[in-house]
Amino acid sequence: MKLVTIQKNVLVIALTLFSINLKAQVRNPDVAKHLNQLQQQFVDLRFGMFIHYNIPTYANADWPDPDADPKLFNPKKLDANQWAKAAKSANMSYGCLTTKHHSGFCIWDTKSTDYSVMNSPYKKDVVKQFTDAFRANGLKVMLYYSILDTHHKLRPNQITPRHIEMIKQQITELLTKYGKIEALIIDGWDAPWSRISYDDVPFEDIYTLIKTLQPECLVMDLNGAKYPADGLYYTDIKTYEMGAGQRMHKESKVMPALACLPINTSWFWKTDFPTVPVRKPQEIVDGLIKPLNEASCNFILNVAPNRDGLIDDNAVASLKEVGKLWRNEGATAKLPALDLPIISSNIAIKKAANASWSDDMDIMDFANDDNYKSSWRSNAAVKAPWFEIDLKNEQAVNMVVVTEQKPNINTYALEYWNGVTWNKVFEGKNEERIKIHRFNRIWTSKVRIRILQSKESPSIAEFQVFNER
Structure with a gap:
């Protein structure tokens, strides 16, 4: 108990110091310049692999029962090295894994809840296997994390201080146990379907925590539907979920961006994936990667492992073909100088x-x-x-x-x-x-x-x- 108290006190001191540093950012152009460099580096990565793999994989639904039994999660052949090699074959630069999706199941060794992979028959830390395998194959590592959590009742009109502490504990684990994380992609927050606002779960608190733990970790909230395309509202990178109809607009100012789509018909693995045709390699290259990169937009293609923990043969084959058609040619167009993102609560709303x-x-x-x-x-x-x-x-x-x-x-x-x-x-x-x-x-x-x-x-x-x- 004493150790936990000491750790909390250290975190409070760190957050206080970072808060003081944020005050200086208003007059310190070097802070914005450094963020601009990180944004440029992210866009220059051009193409990566999204990996939707979690308890929905075993439910044949992207939104499973919030009380689905952890015993469902039981891969027999999980091989994160296979995922990484498939990404390398397509000349991808990084991977991003769904550490916790909307149903609240954690696929790492978390101390925040019993609803995790450690209480499944598998009992192994999937996040560690992913980060180790992708780094070993020369790929950068990013993580996905959902604020919306239906299992833990972290839903609209039910959020408590304990929920917010759980979020902070889980993010702290993810950003302290697995080495350098290039970006944290956050979902289920300030979206019309999640209805959890940046006041319900204070954005500035979470953003500050992330930057305290890993100052160079980019924060990407999948909120592209609501905010103007040419402003950085509550994110370091503009995001577009293309399957939900979100598209980039031609604006006077180019913004660093991320767009995502699955190679299959949905995000998580379904029983028909091995037999249903995947997205065509030529379409991925000419219709997505190239035009998006030209607009300073990084493209992340979702490839969903099956219940054995392996990527299906048809997806593996498509990725190999992509690699024959496309290579990362280096730096994209230079981004303009951008302001720091807006991260605070708007106190003018409905005044x-x-x-x-x-x-x-x-x-x-x-x-x-x-x-x-x-x-x-x-x-x-x-x-x-x-x-x-x-x-x-x-x-x-x-x-x-x-x-x-x-x-x-x-x-x-x-x-x-x-x-x-x-x-x-x-x-x-x-x-x-x-x-x-x-x-x-x-x-x-x-x-x-x-x-x-x-x-x-x-x-x-x-x-x-x-x-x-």
């Missing part, structure tokens, strides 16, 4: 909003409803349009983000109320669609934008206010 005259169908409430598809629009007759968020009580603020449906507002002033008068934190020109402003922390109850020049009647999709650590 009282005021604005210059607008029609009721374009009223001010649409600019802080957490919906990027709706907007407040000032009436064209207004000569000096403005928009304001009333926080009611004085709060700490050090970042404001203004997002438009399209670039329109180009000159404006951002101001805060100090109880007596309005003070400026910015006045000038910014023609980006997503306008990010970080500044020294101030205390205020109101924040506003005064629009000085725009191409058309000004409109705002989201006016966001943050207090970053």
Whole structure:
């Protein structure tokens, strides 16, 4: 018990120091520059293997019974080296394994729950076998982790502090027991189908923990459906699950991205996989890898091992053909300099909003409803349009983000109320669609934008206010 207490105290100290370091990031361009280098390195990897292998493999369903018996997980021939060699044959650069999917079953030696591979007939740490095999074959290692956890009732409206502690414990295990992890791909968080928000499980807490444990580990949350394509919201890398209809858009600013699809008809192995044709090699190369790489997007192809723990022959054969058609030619196009990602809670959501005259169908409430598809629009007759968020009580603020449906507002002033008068934190020109402003922390109850020049009647999709650590 004393050892556990000491470990917790050390982690608290580390988190505190990292929190202090985050405060300095606002004024330290070197931090953003280093993240940009990691983002470029990730995109330059170009092509990797996603490995959906977990208890759903034994249920013939991507979403199995949350109380499925651990005894189901019983591979007879599991060979992570076979997975790695199949990836190498396709000239992939890395692999990523589903350590825990939505049903909560852990395939590593975790101390956080009994619902794990160690209580299955197999009783071996699959994550260790995966990381060892892929590194031995010269491949980089990434891990997938689901926040949504139906077995442990980590679901909407049921989340407790104990759940959050479990998440932190599991992530700590994954990032301290298996060497360097290039990226942690997170799923089941802030998605319409999971309904677990970044406030229910605080994103900034989890992001800080990951960066404390492994500062160079990229955080990728599979949230590409909700947020604007040309802004890094709650992720270091933009993500697109193509099978769910998510697609990259041609934006004025190129973003580091990841797109994913399975080689089979679904993510986890199904009984018909050995006989159903897999995705064609030429389609994988010419229709996915090449065009995505040209758009600064890394492509990860899911290959699902079967119940024996082996990749089926038809998938192995397809990967070999891919390797004959394609090789990694090195660095992709250089990414532009990017701001640090937004990781904090937006304190402006659904607060009282005021604005210059607008029609009721374009009223001010649409600019802080957490919906990027709706907007407040000032009436064209207004000569000096403005928009304001009333926080009611004085709060700490050090970042404001203004997002438009399209670039329109180009000159404006951002101001805060100090109880007596309005003070400026910015006045000038910014023609980006997503306008990010970080500044020294101030205390205020109101924040506003005064629009000085725009191409058309000004409109705002989201006016966001943050207090970053």
